Amino acid sequence: MQQRWIVRTLWALVVVAPAGILLAWWLGTVPDEHQPEVGRLVFGNIPDALIALFYVSVAVFLGLAAYLFAIRAKNWSRGADEARTGLWWRRLRELERGLSMRSVLEGGASGVMHSMIYWGFIVLLLGTITLEIDHLLPNNLKFLDGVVYQGYSAVLDAFAVIFLIGLLWAALRRYVTKPWQVRSKTRPEDGVILVLLALIGMTGLAVEAARIAVDGRPDFETWSFVGYSLSSLIPSADAAGVHQVLWISHVAAFLTFLVALPTTKLRHMITSPLNMALSPRERPRGAMREMPNLMEATDIETIGASVVAEFTWKQLLDTDACTLCGRCTSVCPANQTGKSLDPREIILKLGEVAARTASPAISPPVGVDAAITVTSDSVFERITAEELWACTSCRACDEICPVDIEILDKILDMRRYLTLMEGDFPQELGSTFLSMENSSNPYGMSQSGRAKWTDELDFEVKRLGEPGVTAEYLYWVGCAGSFDDRNRKVTVSTARLLHEAGVDFAILGPMELCTGDPARRAGNEYVFQQLALQNIETLNDLGVTKVITQCPHCFNTLGNEYPQLGGEYEVMHHSQLLMDLVAEGRITPKNKSDQRITFHDPCFLGRHNGEFDAPRKLLELVSSDVVEMPRSRDDSFCCGAGGARMWMEEQTGKKINIERTEEAVATGSDIIATGCPFCFIMLDDGVKELGEDEQVQVMDISTLLAERSLD
Ligand code: SF4
Ligand code: SF4
Structure with a gap:
């Protein structure tokens, strides 16, 4: 629906934009004899026939540009429906980020270069529109004279210089320094665009210089510091003719720009801010696109996207x-x-x-x-x-x-x-899917062993589903926390901390099935839904409302994706609850060690769910030497296990976990801390493969906290 409105708006512009320009022409035909003392006569020295041709040409080319954009947008309409409505305040903020180039500026030097070109162009365009508005206003309302005119002239000259420097910088980057971003991507179109924009900027300054020469170089024009200086190069006898030729060249360059805007990469000036305004969505960041219930739907012809x-x-x-x-x-x-x-x-x-x-x-x-x-x-x-x-x-x-x-x-x-x-799909995934279907966990282990880790505790853990058992929190242990030896220790630590803090919690034991995250990320929506629907039925039947989990993948799937299938729960990552318990004084770390610790952000806790602080706060309670890796928080580098990669071989290139572990080891840390069972396995394998396991330990935050808080 929404895409049709975008296309319709563009079709409307095919008529409305030219009509507006022709209306401006009609309004402007009232002879403009207003020559302010400090100011300028718009279209002075330009014959009426050329002025008429200018307005008609701009009207025709604006209509053409809108038509070419509408054709482009029509191609988006080939896609399936997707609602991007509501959230208007967020959309406005995104639009502002796009139009102001703030997001591009975050890209360092190339962002500055692009901003110089963009802002240079926009200010020059707004300056021209302002001049036209002033031209159309009755004499008593005109405002471009005196000090306002001088300020206006200086600002436009300054931005013309910024624009041209930006273009020169872009040309040097693309054709001389050639960073990898442009090396394989340079096409003739890039050169044509740079030349076209440079022509617009240079002819604009030259027209201004010639006009000042025609006007006899009055002193107040010194505020046009570039135009005034250049005007001295134009003999006054030739100024009128030179001015008209340059004016025609400037207009021709601008008309070419109007066609280039929808047909070349210049279209980003429109499509990028539009895309940003349309980007906010109701679905949480970590949730995949919703699909119909495959267990019930009978009329689904295709799943996923190929055409x-x-x-x-x-x-x-x-x-x-x-x-x-x-x-x-x-x-x-x-x-x-x-x-x-x-x-x-x-x-x-x-x-x-x-x-x-x-x-x-x-x-x-x-x-x-x-x-x-x-x-x-x-x-x-x-x-x-x-x-x-x-x-x-x-x-x-x-x-x-x-x-x-x-x-x-x-x-x-x-x-x-x-x-x-x-x-x-990769061969290895076949057995993972089978294990998930047949054993309800990707390890292919018997569900009866889900709660075996509780044998290591010196207290009883309640199990939901047993007669008379209720609890405030369900502790969702996860498959790795239940079946992986290294992660079972994390589970034991977490349970001991919860017990020590007096948290009323229970587990599901064998009733807990894999959330389905690996199947969903591997494209197997069928297995995901099979598991998710069973889990949701169990949780809803047991009246579960609050869930704690140590696995960010479970955290994300339970909290962000189960609502798509009717499961609404308040889900907390164990780092969040443990931090709350410390803040309430229910867990008290005894002493800070001076061991150096660095934290690896799990992607599904950090980037997908925005939790960066809770684990760090916990680490600061147990060590006086917490350091960051060069890539951390939103810039963190993956351990290589997400997207079901945990269950696939990595045969090409350098192993991702080795790249990340090297970065962690290079901080000189004694401990690499994390808050995800899969990151734990990947990093622990990494330190072993690098032969660093004697010097560096990989630990989950809860194990660290338990070591420093419990007897
Ligand atoms: S998708 Fe395009 S615009 Fe976005 S970061 Fe990649 S190259 Fe840049
Ligand atoms: S692995 Fe690459 S393509 Fe996939 S989500 Fe991460 S950055 Fe994007």
Whole structure:
């Protein structure tokens, strides 16, 4: 629905924009004889015929630009419906971030360069519009004279200089220094755009200089510090002719820009802020796109996305908003360790397939290889399964994208198609799926052993479902916490801390099934729903309302994804509850050690759910030497286990867990702390593989807290 409104608005603009310009012309035909003492006569020295041609041309080209944009937007309409309504305040804030270039500025030097070009252009355009408004106003309302005019002139000259320096910087970056972001992505279009923008800026300054020369170089024009200086180069006898030629050149460059705006990468000036405004959604960050209940639905023809029409219209708009900045690629753990996955390429390839199969034809994204053709609208002509299976679902790409493109959703939608429609998934996942279906956990262990860890405790743990048992909290132990030897110790520590603090908790024991997270991230929505629906039935039957879990994947799935299937619970990560218990004085760390500790942020606790502080606060209570890794908090680097990668072999490139462990070890820490069973396993394997296990220990925050708080 929403995409149709965008297209309709653009179609309306095809008529409305030219009509507005022609109306301005009609209003402006009242002879403007107002020559302020300190100011300028608009269209002075320009013959009436040229003025008429100017207005008609701008009207025609504006209509053409709106038409070309509408065709582009029509291509987004090929996608499936997706609601992006409501949340207006957040949308406005995102729009402001986009229009002000704040998100681009976060990208360091190249962000400054882009902002110089963008803001230079916008201020010059607004200056021209202001001049036109002043021109149309009755004489008694005109405001561009005196000191206002002088300030206006100085500001416009300053921004023209900023604009041109930005363009020079961009040209040097693209053709001389050639950082990796542009090296393989430079096409003739990039040069044409730089020249076109430079022409607009330079002819603008030259027109101003010639006009000042025509006016006899009055002193008050010194505020136009560039134009005034250049005007001395133009002989006064030739000034009128030179001015008209330059004016025509400036207008011609601007009209060319109006056509280039929708047909080249310049379209980002519109599509990127639009995409940002449309990015807020009701669904929590960590939740995958909702699917119908597969256990009940009988009319589902396809699952996931393989052809253009199976992506949503917003996902197709994403491809037109990508600025090719490459920030997503630079933080992708798969890409940075030598896998074939490149999140920027995922967006460009989808955009390419969508553009090359569009009707009427539209140009593909600028970074793609023009020599490659596609013969159908299937993305798998350009995107390989190997790329998709390399993703750890860490969400680093989405987090850093300056224009809010959602890359991870697309990857997971394509995985859904590969797994359920094609049966095309890594061999190792086959046994994981089977274990989840047959044993209700990915380890393939007997459910009867779920609560075996309780044997190590010197107190009884209540079990929900047993006669008369109730509890304030359900302690959701998770599969790793139940079956993995290293993580069982974490479970024991957590239970001891909860007991010590007097928390009223119980477990499910064998009634607890895997949440289904690995199946869902691996595209097997069927197994996910099978497990999730059984769990929800159990939890709802037992009247569970509050859940504690030490696994961020369970935390995310129970809290963010179970509501899609009718399970609404208040879910806390154990770090959050433990921090609350410390704050209430129910757990008291005895002494701080001077062992150096660094914290590895689990992706599903941090980036997916925004919890960065609770684990750190706990660590500061147990050590006086807590240090950060270079990549931490939202910039944290994945351990390599997410996205069901825990259950797949890593055969290409450097192992992600080794890359991360090296970073942690380089901090000189004695302990690498984390708050996720899978991060724990990956990092612990990492220190062993690096031969650092004698010097460095990997520990969960609850084990650390228990060691320093309990006898
Ligand atoms: S989610 Fe992580 S692994 Fe997947 S593409 Fe994005 S950055 Fe790469
Ligand atoms: S998807 Fe976002 S981060 Fe990646 S290249 Fe495009 S704009 Fe940049």
